[in-house]
Amino acid sequence: MHHMANFKSALVFLLQSIVVGLAVAFVVVLVRPDLMPGLGDNESGPASYADAVSLSAASVANIYTKRLVQETNANTDRPRFRVDTAFASAVVLDEEGYLVTNYHVFQDEPTEIRVQFSDGRIAEPQIVGLDAETDLALLKVDMPDLSPISLADSAELRIGDVVLAIGNPYGLSTSVTQGIVSATGRNLYQLVTFANFIQTDAAINAGNSGGALVNSLGELVGINTAVLAQDTGTEGIGFAIPVDLVRGVVEQIKLNGRVIRGYMGLLPDDLTNAERIANGVEGDSGIMLMNVYEGGPAAAADLRVGDIILEINGEPVYSQRQALLISASTAPGDSVDVLVLRDGQRFTTTITAGERPQGLYDTSE
Numbered sequence: 001m002h003h004m005a006n007f008k009s010a011l012v013f014l015l016q017s018i019v020v021g022l023a024v025a026f027v028v029v030l031v032r033p034d035l036m037p038g039l040g041d042n043e044s045g046p047a048s049y050a051d052a053v054s055l056s057a058a059s060v061a062n063i064y065t066k067r068l069v070q071e072t073n074a075n076t077d078r079p080r081f082r083v084d085t086a087f088a089s090a091v092v093l094d095e096e097g098y099l100v101t102n103y104h105v106f107q108d109e110p111t112e113i114r115v116q117f118s119d120g121r122i123a124e125p126q127i128v129g130l131d132a133e134t135d136l137a138l139l140k141v142d143m144p145d146l147s148p149i150s151l152a153d154s155a156e157l158r159i160g161d162v163v164l165a166i167g168n169p170y171g172l173s174t175s176v177t178q179g180i181v182s183a184t185g186r187n188l189y190q191l192v193t194f195a196n197f198i199q200t201d202a203a204i205n206a207g208n209s210g211g212a213l214v215n216s217l218g219e220l221v222g223i224n225t226a227v228l229a230q231d232t233g234t235e236g237i238g239f240a241i242p243v244d245l246v247r248g249v250v251e252q253i254k255l256n257g258r259v260i261r262g263y264m265g266l267l268p269d270d271l272t273n274a275e276r277i278a279n280g281v282e283g284d285s286g287i288m289l290m291n292v293y294e295g296g297p298a299a300a301a302d303l304r305v306g307d308i309i310l311e312i313n314g315e316p317v318y319s320q321r322q323a324l325l326i327s328a329s330t331a332p333g334d335s336v337d338v339l340v341l342r343d344g345q346r347f348t349t350t351i352t353a354g355e356r357p358q359g360l361y362d363t364s365e
Contacts, residue, residue, distance in 0.1 A: 049164055053176050055218030058118045059149035060211055062168040063088040063101060065110035089167035089211030090115060090139060091220060093250065094148045097141045100246055101210030102225055103130050106137055115141055118174060129253035133261075134241060135225050137210075138253040149212060152219035154242035157181055157198065165202040165224050165238065167211025177203040179236070186239065197239040198222045204238030213240040222246075262330030263356035265296020266303065268320040279308055280344060285316035287323050301351045303340065310346070311339035328356065 064087060071080045090101035099115065106113075106127060116122045125139040161181045169175050179202030186197040200213065204224045213222035222240030252259040268287040275281075275288060289307045292298045309317055312326050313336055330336060332355040339348050 049162070049176075049178060049216060052164060052214060052216050052218035053166065056149055056164075056212055056214045056220070057166055057174050057176070058147035059092045059220075060118065060166045060168075060174065061090045061092060061099060062116045063090050063105060063210065064114045064116065065105060066112040067108055067110040086110070087168050087207035088209045089207065089224070091210070091212045091223065092117075092146050092148050095146060097143055097146060098128070098250070098254075099125065099139045099141065100223060100250060101137050101139060102223070103132050103135045103137045105210060106130060107132075115139070117143070117146070129257045129259075131249050131253065131259045133259070134245060134249050136223065136241060136246060136249045138250055149214075150217075150219045151243055151247065152215055152217070152221045154198065154221050154244045157184060157215070157221055157242070159183060162216045163198075163200050163202055163221060164214050164216075165200070165204050165208055165211060165240075166214060167204075167208035167224060169203075169205035169207040175208075177208075179203070179238075182237070184242075196242065196245070197225070198242055200238050200240060201236035202238060203236075204240075208238075220246075260332065261328045261356040262332055262334060262353035263296070264298050264327045264330075264336070264351050264353055265293040266298040266327075267291035267293075268309065268323045270320050271308070279341060281308060281310070281341065283316075285318050286310050286341070287317055287320050297351045297354045301338075301349045303338075303349065303351070304342070306342070308341040309338050310341055311337075313337055327353070 064085065067084050067086075068081045069084050071082055086105070088101060088105040090099040092099055113125055113127075114122055115125050121143060123141040123143050125141045128138040128140050130137045159181050163179060163181055165177045165179070167175060179200045181198060182201050183199040184196070186199045198213065198221065202213070204211075208224045211224045212220050213224050215221050220243050222242050223246055224238065224240045249259055267290045269290045271279075271281065271286050271288055276284075276286065279286075286308050289298070289303060289305055289309065292303050292305055292307075309323065311317060312323065315326075317323050317326070326336075330353040332353055334353045336351045336353060337348055338351060339346060
């Protein structure tokens with residue numbers, strides 16, 4: 001019996017300790033929920049991106065454009081017109097009233113443009129500058145108390161990061177879709193010349209153009225621009241212009257009203273293996289000149305069609321894409337040394353870059 005009494009008292013003591021311990025833990029959790037993982041306000045409940053949306057949605061505005069379109073009807077003598085309305089989105093960059101959106105929104109010169117902000121206010125924006133080559137446009141409104149978006153660093157964006165597309169699809173203001181970064185550095189020649197797009201499976205529909213692609217912190221990582229194919233068979237492929245590129249274009253438009261790019265006046269093409277062997281090119285560098293534009297900087301440096309450029313400013317050149325980007329990153333007046341292979345002979349010449357003509361935005365240089 002003595003042993004039983006000892007056991008009972010030990011058990012009572014143990015149970016009391018457990019109850020007291022639980023009570024203390026309960027009080028601690030009430031007072032300091034952050035000490036208990038999984039029970040704090042931030043951790044409980046389903047995963048949500050509501051915070052990211054609430055931080056960024058007020059920075060996304062709706063754009064409404066109207067244009068007069070002449071109807072082609074053979075039965076009438078008099079020309080008839082209809083008004084076409086289109087939707088797009090824009091992102092507030094700063095308190096001064098600058099907004100960024102897509103160039104293609106204004107491509108057909110609408111007769112009327114209106115911007116509506118998330119608080120319902122409406123303004124008629126001024127077009128500060130357009131850049132067809134990156135599909136970007138800078139607008140300005142005269143309106144106080146705007147909500148600028150926070151800018152991320154798109155170079156730090158990784159495949160698999162969660163992103164949210166915020167815009168005005170089909171006039172449905174502040175619509176949010178969610179996805180991940182599917183790829184970075186996508187080159188879409190058919191859309192623009194100088195944009196390494198972010199590819200995402202977040203739904204980007206008509207009207208999302210010019211809207212914000214934000215990360216899970218609500219920071220801008222890109223400007224939504226295009227759906228690869230508008231047919232119903234393509235889903236989950238949308239594109240955004242990286243914010244790092246947007247920054248540079250916006251600064252140039254603010255300074256000059258346009259983006260000033262260097263121009264060498266040449267059209268390069270990648271070398272095939274057969275061309276490498278035929279010309280005695282070792283390794284995988286080199287591009288061939290398909291065209292040298294008359295009166296351009298390359299022609300002035302005595303370059304000819306069929307010449308092979310091996311290096312630009314001492315750097316090996318591997319692709320026409322690389323050559324175009326080097327060319328565009330030069331400023332008018334910059335001197336560029338090129339190592340050329342012609343008829344088995346190597347020589348170096350200097351091209352003095354001109355200014356890239358406006359509207360030259362195919363893959364030619």
